[in-house]
Amino acid sequence: MHRGTILDLPKRHTGDVQSPCAACTVRDLSICSVLDPAHVKCLTDIVSDVSISPGQSVFYEGDPAEHLFVLRDGCARVCKVLADGRRMITGFFFPSDIIGLAEDVTYAYSCEAVTRLSLCQFPRKELQDLFVEHPVLEQRILRVATNELAAAQDQMVLLGRKTASEKLASFLLLLSSRAGRRRARQDELFLPMSRNDIGDHLGLTTESVSRCFTRLRKQGIISLDAAHTIRILDRDRLLVLSGSGDYEIEPSVAAL
Amino acid sequence: MHRGTILDLPKRHTGDVQSPCAACTVRDLSICSVLDPAHVKCLTDIVSDVSISPGQSVFYEGDPAEHLFVLRDGCARVCKVLADGRRMITGFFFPSDIIGLAEDVTYAYSCEAVTRLSLCQFPRKELQDLFVEHPVLEQRILRVATNELAAAQDQMVLLGRKTASEKLASFLLLLSSRAGRRRARQDELFLPMSRNDIGDHLGLTTESVSRCFTRLRKQGIISLDAAHTIRILDRDRLLVLSGSGDYEIEPSVAAL
DNA sequence: CGGGACTTTGAGCAAATTCAACCATTGTGG
DNA sequence: CCACAATGGTTGAATTTGCTCAAAGTCCCG
Structure with missing residues (x-):
């Protein structure tokens, strides 16, 4: 698992033809899979590696929603908290999951590391630009969103009944x-x-x-x-x- | 409200230049709004008008997911039912809402009319084709999906806490x-x-x-x-x- | 080996459910 | 036009599920 060398570098990768994605264990499961290897570079051009310790937040509810993440390793929880402190975890994320889908300018929930996380961080804005050239990317995001919606409905049945x-x-x-x-x-x-x-x-x-x-x-x-x-x-x-x-x-x- | 003449016709509209959408009361609220008037015709070309009586289903859980609907008038409920009959209503739809988002080949829930419904029915397949020409449509659908996802998370907080x-x-x-x-x-x-x-x-x-x-x-x-x-x-x-x-x-x- | 965090278990309690009866509204047929 | 059945809504009493509070047990990590 010689991926370790990349994981802890929170700096941007640019022009790295032998991309780190080549060795990624979740590559064929997540959004990257929709691009053929020749085009993955446009993703690696805008990606940053992020690592989060257990208990730390990837982002907080209310933060400006600037990034989209792909979880490469670890487990994260999605939290929403009421005024008096009651907490609800609306879901857990595992490797290959996409984190940070939001239409609003701010995140509607916090995302916290349960275990140590390794994430690919994509600036939402630059990702948006890629959608024009690679509509297949947006299609994939839409599929992910509707799948999450279906899962959310199952969870509502669970919670309510x-x-x-x-x-x-x-x-x-x-x-x-x-x-x-x-x-x-x-x-x-x-x-x-x-x-x-x-x-x-x-x-x-x-x-x-x-x-x-x-x-x-x-x-x-x-x-x-x-x-x-x-x-x-x-x-x-x-x-x-x-x-x-x-x-x-x-x-x-x-x-x- | 001379829209009535169209509402009860469950047949397809083709080549109707003076489109029914012109008089639609929810037009500026729903997906149609993202297309300028000149392009709305491509939507009217594939739309059908559907009317559903109270208590009737628009579609059932497990039905092939062939259509996407825009609710023009009335109130609908989204139902999921457990094996022993316990029912959960995961949401209600009101005018301008989009019904039938699903990635699966079948609907994951039933949709039933609470009051009489007037719907625009779009064949999913043909809508998909329009996405190529009008990516702004797909963007709008994605926005709707992520908004629904945020609403679903709020509902989970409600149900659980x-x-x-x-x-x-x-x-x-x-x-x-x-x-x-x-x-x-x-x-x-x-x-x-x-x-x-x-x-x-x-x-x-x-x-x-x-x-x-x-x-x-x-x-x-x-x-x-x-x-x-x-x-x-x-x-x-x-x-x-x-x-x-x-x-x-x-x-x-x-x-x- | 010790301390803190997490987990398990128990006893009493409370919120919401179940069960049952009653009330209101509506639509139908005599 | 009224009686009445049917449906849906409200209210009450008893019950139950899951919660609160408390204490003891376990695991992990330094």
């Missing part, structure tokens, strides 16, 4: 499926975020999350190898428990 | 603000949807919604002129009650 156990089951299955998309193991999940983070994402308290984990473990549906590593032992039952079971089982998924 | 009263207060303020955008009265709100619909949108039961309405009325914050017509009497207190109060008060809004 599912029980605590169903929420946790759904969350675990979603993470598992996203891990699969990144070609990681789907049965052994690494959960970098705290129980508190999970609670703020599912509309529950830390304690409720913990109790639901315990219940799933006692039912033999998952095992808790460590606080942040769980193993899915009975995917079918987890699916039924998630409340979306029964008719949302695609054969391809159910077969696993 | 607000109390029943805060939910209802937030909902009323949101509807009021959207009415304002359509240049309708902001203090006297017409709520076409049922208490049950509101409950399914806020993650509450019909009874809880009703109780919260009663409480707001008894506190003198709103008046219930009819079951579907409410008047906002004390906007400031409603704002504080919505939980987003205090620091989300924009001067322009607070001044009203």
Whole structure:
């Protein structure tokens, strides 16, 4: 993983023909994939590498929305906070995800590092200019946005109409499926975020999350190898428990 | 309002130079606005007028996503249903809203008429073709999508972290603000949807919604002129009650 | 090995739900 | 034109789910 040399340099790359993207592990998953190798250079021309320590913010709610990010490594959380401090995590980002979609002049949420992050930072303005030459880029962004919209609607169903156990089951299955998309193991999940983070994402308290984990473990549906590593032992039952079971089982998924 | 003659014709318009859009009341609010009058014809060439009766579906979850709609008149609800029948309404659509954004080949939700609907129906495929010639159209769609994404995140905060009263207060303020955008009265709100619909949108039961309405009325914050017509009497207190109060008060809004 | 942060577990509580009854509005048929 | 059924809305009492508060346990890191 000799990518390390680039990661910690927060300076701009220009005219680097043997681009750092060539070695990028998420290149074929994220926006860059829509450009053929010959054109990726126009992206590398405007990209900066950014690295963020756990707990630090990539940006805050209300900051001018100047950049778009591609998460290359790590896990980030999207937070919105009410006046009295109640917090909601509207989502988590994993490698290949695009961070910072916003139409407004400011970000509508904060983005914080759960683990150390490595990000590609694109100035929104210059990216916009590239859209003219490469409309395929904008199309890709639109696809990402509509996919996020669909995910947001699923999350609303979860928040508004599912029980605590169903929420946790759904969350675990979603993470598992996203891990699969990144070609990681789907049965052994690494959960970098705290129980508190999970609670703020599912509309529950830390304690409720913990109790639901315990219940799933006692039912033999998952095992808790460590606080942040769980193993899915009975995917079918987890699916039924998630409340979306029964008719949302695609054969391809159910077969696993 | 001599638009009526067109509204009930579910047939395609072709080569109609004096386009129906000329008289459209939402034209300057929706996607059409991004094209100068000379180019609107390319939209009228592919549009169909559709009219839907209350309770009927525009499309169902799982239907092939063949069309994009612009709501010209009426109110629609977006529904997702769990296997056991629990329903979530992820949003309501009002005139000028775009319906049917989806990247998938099928719709991820159903869209049902709350009141009688008049819609412009665009075949997704042909619209896609127009994007090449008029990239400004795609840009507009992207803007709409990211705006919806921001709204979805606000709704997640509401669902996951607000109390029943805060939910209802937030909902009323949101509807009021959207009415304002359509240049309708902001203090006297017409709520076409049922208490049950509101409950399914806020993650509450019909009874809880009703109780919260009663409480707001008894506190003198709103008046219930009819079951579907409410008047906002004390906007400031409603704002504080919505939980987003205090620091989300924009001067322009607070001044009203 | 010790300290701090995070997690788990327990007991009591409260907000919202469920269940049930009643009320209001509307539309229909006699 | 009125009676009445049907639908939707409101109100009340009992229940439950998940929350709050409290304490003990665990893990990680220096």
